[in-house]
Amino acid sequence: MNALGTHVMLxxxxxxxxxxxxxxxxxxxxxxxxxxxxxxxxxxxxxxxYPQGVxxxxxxxxxxxxxxxxxxxGYAAADIFTCGTSIKPQEAAQxxxxxxxxxxxxxxxxxxxxxxxxxxxx
Amino acid sequence: MNALGTHVMLxxxxxxxxxxxxxxxxxxxxxxxxxxxxxxxxxxxxxxxYPQGVxxxxxxxxxxxxxxxxxxxGYAAADIFTCGTSIKPQEAAQxxxxxxxxxxxxxxxxxxxxxxxxxxxx
Numbered sequence: 168m169n170a171l172g173t174h175v176m177l178x179x180x181x182x183x184x185x186x187x188x189x190x191x192x193x194x195x196x197x198x199x200x201x202x203x204x205x206x207x208x209x210x211x212x213x214x215x216x217y218p219q220g221v222x223x224x225x226x227x228x229x230x231x232x233x234x235x236x237x238x239x240x241g242y243a244a245a246d247i248f249t250c251g252t253s254i255k256p257q258e259a260a261q262x263x264x265x266x267x268x269x270x271x272x273x274x275x276x277x278x279x280x281x282x283x284x285x286x287x288x289x
Numbered sequence: 290m291n292a293l294g295t296h297v298m299l300x301x302x303x304x305x306x307x308x309x310x311x312x313x314x315x316x317x318x319x320x321x322x323x324x325x326x327x328x329x330x331x332x333x334x335x336x337x338x339y340p341q342g343v344x345x346x347x348x349x350x351x352x353x354x355x356x357x358x359x360x361x362x363g364y365a366a367a368d369i370f371t372c373g374t375s376i377k378p379q380e381a382a383q384x385x386x387x388x389x390x391x392x393x394x395x396x397x398x399x400x401x402x403x404x405x406x407x408x409x410x411x
Contacts, residue, residue: 171359171362171364171366172357172366174298174366174368176296176399176401178401178402180404209334209336209344210334210336210346211334212331212332212333212334212346212348213348214331214332214348214350216350222331222348222350222352222353223348224332224334224346224347224348224353224355225346226334226335226336226344226345226346228336228338228344230344230355230357230366231344231346231355231357233346233352233353233355233370235294235352235353235370235372237293237402240293240402240404240406240407242293242402242404244293244294244296244352244370244401244402246296246368246370248355248357248366248368250357275399277298277397279298279300279366280300280359280362280364280366281300282302282362282364284362285362
């Protein structure tokens with residue numbers, strides 16, 4: 168059975184706390200992650216929290232990328248949802264892991280939209 | 290061990306296809322879902338695809354809500370990420386299920402940020 172999309176969950180422990188609290192850096196990483204895998208960016212919303220932390224969401228034609236950071240724990244939760252087969256969310260995930268300098272990342276990959284009536288284009 | 294957040298994945302099969310292709314309706318449902326559980330909306334980005342389909346992402350102070358619809362399959366993929374304990378993502382999930390008239394919904398709940406050093410406030 169084929170899936171409409173792939174949803175990758177990133178548990179990013181052991182990150183560089185300074186990077187996690189830098190709104191412009193986090194935004195740059197997420198936009199570059201989308202661009203780097205050829206995604207078409209449709210919109211975004213990034214926010215700095217006080218005393219610390221950043222939230223960022225990016226809408227792409229192929230679905231989304233999101234991140235939420237807890238600098239106080241050196242931790243970030245990210246997820247990347249892509250539909251179709253042209254975009255490789257795992258590559259965007261690897262880029263985010265490297266850019267946040269995560270020393271202890273975990274990835275869980277979920278298939279979304281397992282539909283018997285869906286037949287992917289060749 | 291306590292988690293920083295809860296991430297709820299909604300597989301929404303058997304939805305009303307007309308609702309899934311209605312940008313203003315989908316936006317209203319997602320904003321209402323966030324409002325209804327007391328989330329603080331920080332930003333959003335919604336997009337209509339052609340010939341069909343809608344993508345919507347909502348940044349909230351407590352993390353995010355996202356949805357991607359495939360009217361041609363009567364299917365939508367949604368996810369709700371909330372941190373802290375004041376917001377109940379399951380209630381937002383139930384609201385979305387009802388509003389999209391899903392006849393065959395599935396929910397998977399993931400704990401995010403299981404950190405030994407995190408001690409939640411009482």
